[in-house]
Amino acid sequence: MKGYSMPSPNVVLLVDNKKRDLLVAALIAHHLEEMGVRCHLEPLHAYRAVLGAYKPDLIVFNHLTASHLVAYSRRLAQLGVLTAVLPNEGILYNRDVLRYNAGKHHRGAHIDYFFCWNRAHKEALSETGFASKTHIEVVGVPRFDFYFAPWSRIFQEVPAQRSSRPNVLVCTNFVFARFHDLPPSRADRFFAPWKDRIPAYGNYWELIESRYRARKRFFAFLEAIVHAGRFTVTLRPHPSEDASVYREWYQQLSPALQQGVTIDQESNITRLILACDLEISCETCTTALESWIAHKPTIELVFDRHPVFFHPEVAALNVLCDDPAEIVSLIESQLAAPEQKTFAEARQRHLATWCNGPDGRSAWRIARTIAQALQKKRDGEWRGLQWSDYRRGLKLKGLRSLGLPYNYDPLLFLKKRLFPRKYASRVFVDEKTIRPRDVVQARALLQQSINEEGKE
Numbered sequence: 001m002k003g004y005s006m007p008s009p010n011v012v013l014l015v016d017n018k019k020r021d022l023l024v025a026a027l028i029a030h031h032l033e034e035m036g037v038r039c040h041l042e043p044l045h046a047y048r049a050v051l052g053a054y055k056p057d058l059i060v061f062n063h064l065t066a067s068h069l070v071a072y073s074r075r076l077a078q079l080g081v082l083t084a085v086l087p088n089e090g091i092l093y094n095r096d097v098l099r100y101n102a103g104k105h106h107r108g109a110h111i112d113y114f115f116c117w118n119r120a121h122k123e124a125l126s127e128t129g130f131a132s133k134t135h136i137e138v139v140g141v142p143r144f145d146f147y148f149a150p151w152s153r154i155f156q157e158v159p160a161q162r163s164s165r166p167n168v169l170v171c172t173n174f175v176f177a178r179f180h181d182l183p184p185s186r187a188d189r190f191f192a193p194w195k196d197r198i199p200a201y202g203n204y205w206e207l208i209e210s211r212y213r214a215r216k217r218f219f220a221f222l223e224a225i226v227h228a229g230r231f232t233v234t235l236r237p238h239p240s241e242d243a244s245v246y247r248e249w250y251q252q253l254s255p256a257l258q259q260g261v262t263i264d265q266e267s268n269i270t271r272l273i274l275a276c277d278l279e280i281s282c283e284t285c286t287t288a289l290e291s292w293i294a295h296k297p298t299i300e301l302v303f304d305r306h307p308v309f310f311h312p313e314v315a316a317l318n319v320l321c322d323d324p325a326e327i328v329s330l331i332e333s334q335l336a337a338p339e340q341k342t343f344a345e346a347r348q349r350h351l352a353t354w355c356n357g358p359d360g361r362s363a364w365r366i367a368r369t370i371a372q373a374l375q376k377k378r379d380g381e382w383r384g385l386q387w388s389d390y391r392r393g394l395k396l397k398g399l400r401s402l403g404l405p406y407n408y409d410p411l412l413f414l415k416k417r418l419f420p421r422k423y424a425s426r427v428f429v430d431e432k433t434i435r436p437r438d439v440v441q442a443r444a445l446l447q448q449s450i451n452e453e454g455k456e
Contacts, residue, residue: 009057009374010038012050016062018434019239021088023268024143024363026442027151028060028086031367037374041442042396043433046406048072051081052393055382057374058082064109065101066193077110080380082373086366090117090141091286091354093311096198103128113373115139115366118354135373139365140356146270147293148360153449155271165260166335168231169276171238171269171287172218173309176204177211178242182421200308207308214303218282219249220324221301226257228328235263236272236287239432278335281318284311288318292347293358297334299327317343317350405433 011032013025022041029039040054047069050056064073064085073083092098102124103109114136116122122136130136145151179187191204201207226233237243243265250263264272269287273279279291280299288298300318302310319334321327334340351358396406409415412430415423 008036008038009377010040010054011058011060011370011374012040012042012054012056013060014044014047014050014062015041015434016044016088017239017432018438019266019268019432020143021062022434022438022442023146023154023445025060026439026446027145027363028142028367028370030443030446031364032371035367035371037367037371041434041439043405043407045429045433046392046396048389049392049396049406051076051079052385052389052391053396054393055380055385056081057377057380058084058112058370060084060086060370062086062088063101064111065103070109073110074108078381079384080378082112082377083110084113084115084370085111086115086142087117087121090121091289092121093284093313094198094200094308096200098124099128100194100198103130113137113369115369117141118356120354135369137365137369138356139369140358140362142362142366143270144290144293144355144358145360145363146268147274147290147358150449150452151360151446152270152274153452154445155268155274163232165230165232166277166331167234167275168225168278168280168331169234169236169272169287170222170225170280171236171285172215172241172246172282173238173285174211174215174218174282175238175240176208177215179208180212182424186425207306210304210306210309214282214309215245217303218301221280221321221327222249224324224327225331226253226261229257229260230328231260231331233261234272234276235261236267236269237263237265239265240428241265278331278338280331283309284314288314289351289355292317292343292351295339297338297340299330299334301327313350317347400436403436405435407433 013029015021015025025041029041032039040050042050050059059076059081061069061083064070064083076083087101092101098120102121107129111130111134114125114130114134116136116138117140119138122138125131125136146154179190187204187208191201194201195204225231235246237246243263246263250258250261253261269290273287273290273294273296276296278297278299279287280301281288282301283303288300291298298318300315300320302320302322319330321330399406399408407429412423412426416427
């Protein structure tokens with residue numbers, strides 16, 4: 001027909017955590033749109049609603065391990081919708097955890113494309129049987145792209161007045177400790193998918209106690225650093241941690257000491273790492289690897305060396321500290337020689353093995369593969385859509401028009417005020433869920449970095 005053109009293919013990227021995953025999804029979308037592919041960024045909870053709302057050619061998930069997602073992936077295959085998995089956690093040193101995430105216990109998922117951070121994950125997927133039906137590609141870690149230009153410009157702000165003291169970034173990851181003071185049923189539900197499938201998680205109360213003890217001991221290190229009065233300290237709790245324990249500690253400091261401490265659970269971790277002079281992690285943590293990429297010196301605090309949380313191959317590449325009395329002198333010695341040349345070559349080998357050698361082009365590689373896949377994709381079988389699909393799609397679009405996410409609950413504010421413990425998990429999910437304005441802001445940041453590059 002004259003004047004008629006086929007609509008460009010469209011992709012939905014589901015975003016789990018806005019602090020960790022949104023900018024990555026926006027960067028992949030940017031590359032895809034440069035390749036002629038329309039993109040929609042939606043919260044993870046809208047995974048069913050996007051079907052009726054957009055009739056997508058491909059949906060990107062962060063995993064397809066849960067039984068309801070396995071069933072959904074099969075339905076997508078029947079409708080002619082391609083599925084792709086891009087993990088938001090892909091450095092899995094524990095072999096049993098790796099095999100679980102590779103689908104050992106949920107082989108029934110239909111996955112067309114699987115983007116791995118490293119070859120170890122790809123090999124585990126192949127062993128599980130995915131290689132025969134899934135295109136598996138090692139792409140590296142897309143969020144590490146933001147340590148390279150032009151995307152690093154997003155975070156390289158000129159501070160209004162930088163302190164003369166070195167900026168020490170202290171990253172905690174005592175996520176499981178929060179279950180220590182919650183009803184046991186909360187931990188039972190959380191660990192249910194893994195306790196019988198991952199041996200290390202069988203006695204999950206041991207893991208909870210380990211992190212609870214480690215967090216209590218951590219404050220001795222933190223007190224020593226703060227009371228030294230020689231550093232500005234940025235304390236970064238893991239996004240999934242309950243930060244209230246750190247805020248309570250902060251309130252007990254004198255006003256003079258408070259001036260040298262910032263608790264920041266909201267900022268993108270890349271921003272904090274690029275701005276610091278030295279990074280401290282609590283046993284094995286991805287923030288140490290990110291700091292290597294950013295050429296920042298690192299110190300690893302050591303607690304009980306539990307094999308789930310402490311990995312010797314990573315510890316061997318950091319300066320270790322297990323005594324709070326030594327932490328201040330260690331910080332000063334590492335700031336005096338920030339290159340940490342002793343570890344340089346081994347760190348590069350580790351990054352090559354587990355992160356595919358970060359080079360700033362991981363998101364582009366993902367976009368290229370998706371764009372190529374869409375060129376040979378068959379049309380969707382949209383006659384198979386049901387009324388419930390359209391109903392969810394209308395709900396998604398209606399809430400979007402109001403600037404609200406798909407899982408919006410107008411009564412949540414009241415519920416959390418009346419029953420804070422009961423609705424703590426719902427509040428956590430709400431806080432990590434992307435909203436339309438978040439997507440707009442993320443896209444604007446990317447465009448700003450591109451514009452700044454063009455001025456140089």
